Amino acid sequence: MRRFVKTTEMTLLVICVVFFVGLVIASHGDLLSANSLRVLLQFLAVPVLIGLAQMVVLAVGQLNLAVGAVGGFAAAAMGVMMADHGVPVPLALLFGFLLATAAGLANGLLVVLTRINGFIVTLATMTVLLGVQYRLVGTRTVDAYPAGLKSFGSHALFGVLPLIFLVALAVAGLLALMLRRTVPGRQLLASGGNPIAARLSGISNDRSVILAHTLSGAILGVAAILTVASSPGVNKSIGGDWLLPSFAAPIIGGALLTGGSAVVLGTVLAAFIVRFVDTARAEFSLEPSWVNFVVGAVVLGSVVLGQVRTRRQQRRTVVKAPDAAVAGGVS
Numbered sequence: 001m002r003r004f005v006k007t008t009e010m011t012l013l014v015i016c017v018v019f020f021v022g023l024v025i026a027s028h029g030d031l032l033s034a035n036s037l038r039v040l041l042q043f044l045a046v047p048v049l050i051g052l053a054q055m056v057v058l059a060v061g062q063l064n065l066a067v068g069a070v071g072g073f074a075a076a077a078m079g080v081m082m083a084d085h086g087v088p089v090p091l092a093l094l095f096g097f098l099l100a101t102a103a104g105l106a107n108g109l110l111v112v113l114t115r116i117n118g119f120i121v122t123l124a125t126m127t128v129l130l131g132v133q134y135r136l137v138g139t140r141t142v143d144a145y146p147a148g149l150k151s152f153g154s155h156a157l158f159g160v161l162p163l164i165f166l167v168a169l170a171v172a173g174l175l176a177l178m179l180r181r182t183v184p185g186r187q188l189l190a191s192g193g194n195p196i197a198a199r200l201s202g203i204s205n206d207r208s209v210i211l212a213h214t215l216s217g218a219i220l221g222v223a224a225i226l227t228v229a230s231s232p233g234v235n236k237s238i239g240g241d242w243l244l245p246s247f248a249a250p251i252i253g254g255a256l257l258t259g260g261s262a263v264v265l266g267t268v269l270a271a272f273i274v275r276f277v278d279t280a281r282a283e284f285s286l287e288p289s290w291v292n293f294v295v296g297a298v299v300l301g302s303v304v305l306g307q308v309r310t311r312r313q314q315r316r317t318v319v320k321a322p323d324a325a326v327a328g329g330v331s
Contacts, residue, residue, distance in 0.1 A: 008254035008263070009253075009269060012254075012266055019276040022280075023280060027283055041156075041160075041161065041162050042165060045164040045167065045168040045230070047245050048165075048267070049171060049226070050068075050242045051245065051246055051249025052249075052268075054249070055249070056219070057213060059212060059255070060208050061259030062259075063118050064118065064122050066122040066123075067243055068243050069133070070103045070104065070216075071224045071239045072224075074096040074097070074099050074224035075224040075228050076133045076142070076234050078096035078228050079145060080136050081096075082149075083145050089148065092145075096225065096228075097222065099221070100220045103125065103129065107122055107216075108213030118213075133236055133239075137235055142233055142235065143234075150229065150230075153231070154230065164226040169268075172267075172268055175264055176262070179262040187207075188208040189260055190203055191203055191259075192212075248274055248295050248298070248299050250266070252270035252273065254266040255267070274295055
């Protein structure tokens with residue numbers, strides 16, 4: 001508990017509580033109504049997932065610019081299969097999930113086989129998938145799929161907890177467990193933290209990169225399912241606004257751009273903060289551009305603070321090393 005109090009997650013938790021209390025006061029208590037809480041949490045499910053999808057790639061020191069394209073392409077494929085071809089809902093959702101996972105796997109394989117930076121590879125796959133998404137839906141909105149799926153997207157336990165939000169939390173829990181408690185997860189973090197040391201320890205950095213991108217695709221497949229379930233329909237713009245939130249959540253949550261960190265809880269809390277910013281904009285009738293401005297400024301500040309923290313740790317390490325050597329010589 002003492003260690004947790006000093007962490008970034010604790011800071012984010014305090015900010016979330018302060019932000020929420022402030023919004024409750026500003027809304028004169030309306031935010032505490034069951035409907036308001038349900039809407040707040042319902043629109044948090046996908047941001048949490050896309051943040052986790054980016055975080056797992058950042059953990060190996062990579063970037064994924066195709067977050068929105070993978071999710072949008074998978075969502076469009078699901079909608080078209082159900083609406084245009086009468087494919088049963090479970091089969092269409094499974095196929096869309098597998099498409100997103102395969103897209104993530106392809107990104108990882110391309111990075112490893114070509115030795116090209118993931119930034120370039122995912123930029124290329126993003127462009128390709130956006131073209132495929134437009135080819136699937138064109139300028140129309142696909143919404144003629146079973147009402148049962150849409151009811152799942154809007155259903156909430158006790159009228160407050162949306163099922164899709166609980167699914168997002170379950171994915172976060174499973175990802176945290178995988179990264180912290182399994183051998184592949186620990187190897188993935190080791191590859192991101194120090195690739196040279198990981199290779200000397202017998203860990204395949206290439207396998208970790210492929211695993212990270214595949215996990216990212218799988219998480220985006222879940223995000224696509226929740227998007228289809230909770231949206232009135234799917235069109236060419238689905239996923240188009242996912243890129244900034246996907247970076248904002250993990251970076252604000254404490255993820256290092258150099259890799260080696262798994263900040264699942266921090267990513268979830270940061271997604272709450274971004275959502276609170278959007279809620280505050282609606283409450284005070286501000287321009288939508290203010291959300292991007294505030295989120296961008298917070299991301300920039302988080303990166304700068306992360307760099308400062310890293311440099312301080314490096315200086316402490318350099319200072320401690322000579323002291324340890326002197327102590328060893330004296331003994």
